Amino acid sequence: xxxxxxxxxxxxxxxxxxxxxxxxxxxxxxxxxxxxxxxxxxxxxxxxxxxxxxxxxxxxxxxxxxxxxxxxxxxxxxxxxxxxxxxxxxxxxxxxxxxxxxxxxxxxxxxxxxxxxxxxxxxxxxxxxxxxxxxxxxxxxxxxxxxxxxxxxxxxxxxxx
Amino acid sequence: xxxxxxxxxxxxxxxxxxxxxxxxxxxxxxxxxxxxxxxxxxxxxxxxxxxxxxxxxxxxxxxxxxxxxxxxxxxxxxxxxxxxxxxxxxxxxxxxxxxxxxxxxxxxxxxxxxxxxxxxxxxxxxxxxxxxxxxxxxxxxxxxxxxxxxxxxxxxxxxxx
DNA sequence: TATTGTTATACTCTATAACTATA
DNA sequence: TATAGTTATAGAGTATAACAATA
Numbered sequence: 001x002x003x004x005x006x007x008x009x010x011x012x013x014x015x016x017x018x019x020x021x022x023x024x025x026x027x028x029x030x031x032x033x034x035x036x037x038x039x040x041x042x043x044x045x046x047x048x049x050x051x052x053x054x055x056x057x058x059x060x061x062x063x064x065x066x067x068x069x070x071x072x073x074x075x076x077x078x079x080x081x082x083x084x085x086x087x088x089x090x091x092x093x094x095x096x097x098x099x100x101x102x103x104x105x106x107x108x109x110x111x112x113x114x115x116x117x118x119x120x121x122x123x124x125x126x127x128x129x130x131x132x133x134x135x136x137x138x139x140x141x142x143x144x145x146x147x148x149x150x151x152x153x154x155x156x157x158x159x160x161x
Numbered sequence: 162x163x164x165x166x167x168x169x170x171x172x173x174x175x176x177x178x179x180x181x182x183x184x185x186x187x188x189x190x191x192x193x194x195x196x197x198x199x200x201x202x203x204x205x206x207x208x209x210x211x212x213x214x215x216x217x218x219x220x221x222x223x224x225x226x227x228x229x230x231x232x233x234x235x236x237x238x239x240x241x242x243x244x245x246x247x248x249x250x251x252x253x254x255x256x257x258x259x260x261x262x263x264x265x266x267x268x269x270x271x272x273x274x275x276x277x278x279x280x281x282x283x284x285x286x287x288x289x290x291x292x293x294x295x296x297x298x299x300x301x302x303x304x305x306x307x308x309x310x311x312x313x314x315x316x317x318x319x320x321x322x
Numbered sequence: 323t324a325t326t327g328t329t330a331t332a333c334t335c336t337a338t339a340a341c342t343a344t345a
Numbered sequence: 346t347a348t349a350g351t352t353a354t355a356g357a358g359t360a361t362a363a364c365a366a367t368a
Contacts, residue, residue, distance in 0.1 A: 024306050025298040026291060029200070031313040033219075036197050037240050038320040039190070055358065058194075072326065079198045084359055086328060091357090108326040108367045130187060137186040139319035140312055145185050151301055151309045152192040158300035159199040214334065233349065245336055247351060252334090269344045269349040 039136060046128045050121060056092060057125060063098065063114050064122045070109045097121055200297060207289045211282060217253060218286060221275065224259065225283045229272045231264070258282055 040054060047057055055078075062077055063069070069077075075085040089112065092098040097118035103109040114122065137145060201215060208218055216239075223238055224230070230238075236246040250273065253259040258279035264270040275283065298306060 024310060025294045028298065028306055028310045029294050031310055031317065032197055035313045035317040035320065036193055038317055042320050081360060133186045133190050136316055136319045137189065139315045144312055145189055147308060148312045149185060149189045149192055151305055152196045154300045155297055156192065156196040156199055158297045159196065159203050216335065242337060
């Protein structure tokens, strides 16, 4: 049951520490969450001037790279449900950034494409995001960045599916 | 303006790649997001049996470590607004996990404490979360984990405030 | 039958801004 | 005045489940 430090009957201590997250696994996890949160806030600042959220930018960038994928493929890639993607695409289509085209070979499926405006928006925001990322990431040497990438990749696989 | 690859006038190509995110900064960022997302989903599974969300668990764990902090201190630590924390604590107080106690020295402020049930819940969920984390993190050698932690810490600082 | 997408619904997290009570 | 917390409001993102159209 691992009752945490200080199961005490009185709570009058100055700073009763219940849980001491001194193990590296926990500290690294907490750091991962914290770092991503900070970086997201930084990246959001650049996007909100364009009326874009981070998930929307992710979709924009994904469609820029994989034009013509289906909604389900997009959902799988972004690790969200198809219902979620459907709503996201609704909003982004309404904004004129994305276009659904029915797949002629399988008329159940939609193929997703960026519109001209969507491409322009991506062309405008991606370099900004990239610049901000570079500003932050340059805290690491190239070799360290490479290691970081690999560590994350391995954790990703270990987190499995 | 850095128009991405394939500004083409026709869109008939098989897979027109607009953006090639081949720079390590971008790939690492994408990997960071993806890995965290996967790990969160894994950790959520363990929590939802207890009716806990990840943000709630974060609060539980933070209060376990820093009992008696104020709502604003908690907000700053979790990088969210005080209004947000207020609502979170409302819900968690209603669930009987957290207790507000008015600070006798500054009656504007609330000091936050885990209730007995909150402590019990933390004592139950933290080891589970820890076990899951260890399962994933053991994909890295101890030295690598240490490096990962430091890299993230440096990025965190670089992302500044 | 199985699959793609849509719709309906609901909930959590999040933010902002105006408000209160205390300092 | 300034600060801690509350309230009201709003919105995004997310999930689930039932449904339609197509395969």
